Amino acid sequence: MSRYLTPPKIGLLALVRLYCEGAISSSGAISILSFIVSHLLPPLAEGSDDEHSTRSFTLPVSEFDKATSTLSSIHPGQSVFDLLIHRLWSIDSFHALHEFFSGLTDLLNHSKERDNESSFSSPPSATVLSRTSPLGAFVRRAQLEFTRLQFNDAQKLWIAFLKYKSPTAAAWKRRSSAASRITFDVNIDELGIGSDSDLFQVAYGTLHQPIHSEELSSTDDIERLLAFQADKLQRLGIRMPHDMKENLRGMVGPASTVPSLSHFVSFFDAWRAGNYTSAFDNLHRYFDYTMQAREKTFYQYALLHMAILQTDFGCLSEAISAINETIATARENQDMSCLNFSLGWLNHLNQAFPHQMRGIRDQGLNGSERDALNFLKLKAKESKMFSLLSSALLSEARLDLSYGERSITKAFQHIYQASHINIRENLSGGFGSQLLMHSAVFGRLGVEHLASAYCDIILKCYRPNVPTEEMLRAICRMSFTAARSGRYEHAIQMLESVRPGVHRTLKFSQTITGYLGLVKLLQAMRRSNRTAAEHILQQLATGFSFNPDLRTLILQLSIMFHIRLGSLSKAFDLIEELANELKEETADISQRLYLLVMKARLYAKAGEPQKGFSVALRAASTAHRFQAFPIFWEAIGFIANILSHLNEFDAARRMLDAVIPQCLENGDTELCALLYSFQADAYMGLAGRAEEAGRRRTACVSKAEVYIDRARQHYKRIEDWRGECEMLKKRAIIARVRGDDNLANDWAAQCLSVHNAAQEKMENIVD
Known part of the structure; x- marks a missing residue:
């Protein structure tokens, strides 16, 4: 495998030469330039999918045919593809390949000392490329990489080029009268060597074998493709498709040197699949190779990924130790980017796992959540990390909803600040969390149609750009809302219509399964199907602690189930247990208010609604102050019921x-x-x-x-x-x-x- 040069790149160089020689008509010049540039840096194309990127690296001759056969050249009756075939088949020996690369110098603008001399030697109609232009840089690097090739690698490139252009042999013979006298190597005709000769077998014995994908790709192509895949896996939080995995295995497998980035891609794929052992091994392999090549400057990033990995697999004590060491190492190395991301992840741990993080707060290892967010916003502004600043503002909005007196006003203020940053800096990946926060605020205000509309916007407008986790949260939120309004079949259909590739990620599959169970539990409870409800509740009671939202909904439905069943003492014990836990963790005020309303409903169910009067009145007063209107309406309903009893x-x-x-x-x-x-x-x-x-x-x-x-x-x-x-x-x-x-x-x-x-x-x- 060559480090940079491949047979498709030789075809692109031939097209560049035809363009510079003025052989392409003015009407087809833009199409040819677009085709060349689009295949020089394919991973940078916004919104390109994995399959398209693979085809861009392993560019077959048929793609040249599609792009150039309809474009006319300056020669009457001949298309650009005819000239391209002639140029490719004119490279009829290993020596001609060397001459082809040596002649690329004529396409470049020479230095100032040679300007006068080159102006007389170059034809007037020739187009000279600037050495710093995209095409000029491509030509310069191709020529430099060819001069660096050892003889064995250059011979492999020559054999691969012969295999690559062989499908056009029939077209070349039809279009050129000189084709009958030309073979793939003119030296064979001159020496009179047959195919049964030992010399022929040594030189071209593998010529009849089909060309493989690794012969059409270089190490540079694979590294850029792996970087593209790593970016997709990180940004969208998904697993690699099976086809792409097979293509990468075919390209990377035969290589003598495996790019270290392949271990990083394997780490993400194993992580999303729930394979802890493989993820752990691949993470160690990647950072072992990386630190050897980069003098151990990336040690803090290894710790950061280790902390995230341990968190996803429920090893919170190891994750907290790793994130604390990440912060210390990033401070020591003065890596502000890693430090800010580490602080952001620590804030996420505080919100997602407050019970486990309480010990750290008691030890004084980190301050309050609001102080941490203020520090995080300040550092994000200083280092111009706008993505982190946007997420910090949304986290502050979430904190305002939980504790603030003027929670809704402050939450909207922070949401619109984050929205302004996302629009100004074109952070397409930040719109998902922003819209989900909008949905949460309107759900808190009791405007459910707007809350669902914001989730629908994510699915219909920003689906290609938002992470899969945020897209899935929008689907689950909409499905549970539909189930609460009695549209159970629609809710189940929404969850089951999630594309199969999402289920290949363990965490996402568990989330979908959990919400499916919630919808079916709600349906079974309302239908008074005790057997089904008990069975579903027993399954949901274990295995969903990784998702705080799921866990809260399961506990709420569990309380409702026992109230409907008549197990009032069991329901009261669950309410008290959950209330004490939420009080210790300083949880969202809406969750604690919901428990007060459930206690009032419990007293009403027990035939003593007067005992729940103070509880319902306190819930209504607090809910009105915090503008949690759905809970306020329910509390008012129970107060009215108590007044009716009085x-x-x-x-x-x-x-x-x-x-x-x-x-x-x-x-x-x-x-x-x-x-x-x-x-x-x-x-x-x-x-x-x-x-x-x-x-x-x-x-x-x-x-x-x-x-x-x-x-x-x-x-x-x-x-x-x-x-x-x-x-x-x-x-x-x-x-x-x-x-x-x-x-x-x-x-x-x-x-x-x-x-x-x-x-x-x-x-x-x-x-």
Whole structure:
């Protein structure tokens, strides 16, 4: 394998020579130049995929045919491809190959001492390349690399070139009358050597063998291709496709010297596959070779990658030790880039694993999170690391949502600052996290359609540029939102439609599996399918500690499951345990408020709603101050329910009238059904206080029926058979109070029908 020169590059050099000699018409010059330049540095092309990059390195003759056969030359009746074939087949001996590279000097602009002499020797129509232009630099390097080749390597290049141009032999014979007298080597005709000669077998014995991919690529090509793959793997967080892996194995395998970057690419691929041992070995191999070549200046980067690797595999104590050593080494070597990234990753550990990082905070090894973020922003500005500055601003926005008094205002301020940096510096990879943060803020405000719209923007506008993890978070968030509104099939379809390549990464596959389990658990709970819900919950209870969002949702649904099941003591223990854990970790305020609302619901389920009054009131007050409106609406609903139990029906009605329209805009179907049910209870209480057979009593009962029907529709939409049956029972009770026994029996029969249909559907699912 040559260090730089390959047969495709000889074809590109021939095209450059034709252009400089003026043999290409003016109409085709731009197309030829675009073709040449696009294949000089293919990995730098924005948005190019892996397959295209491989074809660019192993450029076959057919690509030359497609690009030049339709372009006319200055010779009538001949295309550029005809001239190119003539130029390639004019290199008819090993000596002619040397002359071809020696003649490249005529294409370059000479030094000042030779300007006058070259102006007389060069033809007037010839185009001279500047030595610093892209084409000039390519010609200079090709000539220099050929002079550096040893005889054995030059002979291999000659044999590969003969194999490379052999598909055009038939076209050359059709287009040229001189082709019949020319073979691939004119010396064979002059010496009269046959194919059975020993000399022929020694020189050209491998000529009949098919050309391999390693003969069409150089070490420089492979290194640039590996750098392109490493950038893709780092930026998008995915695994290498099977086809690309086979192509790289075919190109790198036969090489005498394996590029050290191949170990780095193998490390990323093994890491994403969940193969800890192989990832660990390849990381050591890469940095062992790298430090030998670069005098150990990259030791801190080895530690940084080691910390990230240990974190992903759950070895948090080793990761914390590695990241602390990374910070110390980066400070010692004055590597501000590595230091800033290390501090950013340490801040990520603080947010993702607060329980494990509490010990470090107690030891005083790092300050508060806000102090760390302020220091990180300052250093990012000084070193002009705008990507890190943008992520630090988004982390501060996330921190404002968790603790700040004016959380929403401050969060929006930091989000728009990060957005300004992303647009100004053209950081396409930063838009995903920014839009996800937008979605989280609008979800906190209860504007669910905007929250879903921002996730949809990621999938439809920025999908090629955002990391796969952020794209997957958007899909999971949208699917769980759809499941909460009762669209279970759509939610499952969204998760199952994720392309198969994403499942090859262990962490991503586990995330998709976890959210699929959450959707099915929510569906089984609402259908009162206890067996399925217990089975799914048991599977979800283990193996998802790596994802804090998943873990929080699993615990919340677990509490809801025990409340619906009637295991109130178990649900109360889970709430207390989780509340103490969140209090110690200073977690997001919305999570702690949710636990307060769950405690109020627990008291209501136990038949003692008055005990939950102070809890619900505190949750509502805090949620309103922090603008966590979905939790605020639910807390107001339970306060109204408690007021109804205290015979304060009018106050309960007015409170529910204030929050129900906002809840409808949010799209939380289950919460809307619950609030409608509470409103129906309030109107029935008002009816009980009104005069007998009075107009007010009739109006209140009618209103109660309307809200019961609305609650029933919402329960039916989310397939909550128990809630639907409860609403039908209330309609039957109202009919009985009115004295209409036939209507009451009809409602009771309909309730029994819904219950039997639900049981039959569950049996069919089990079968």
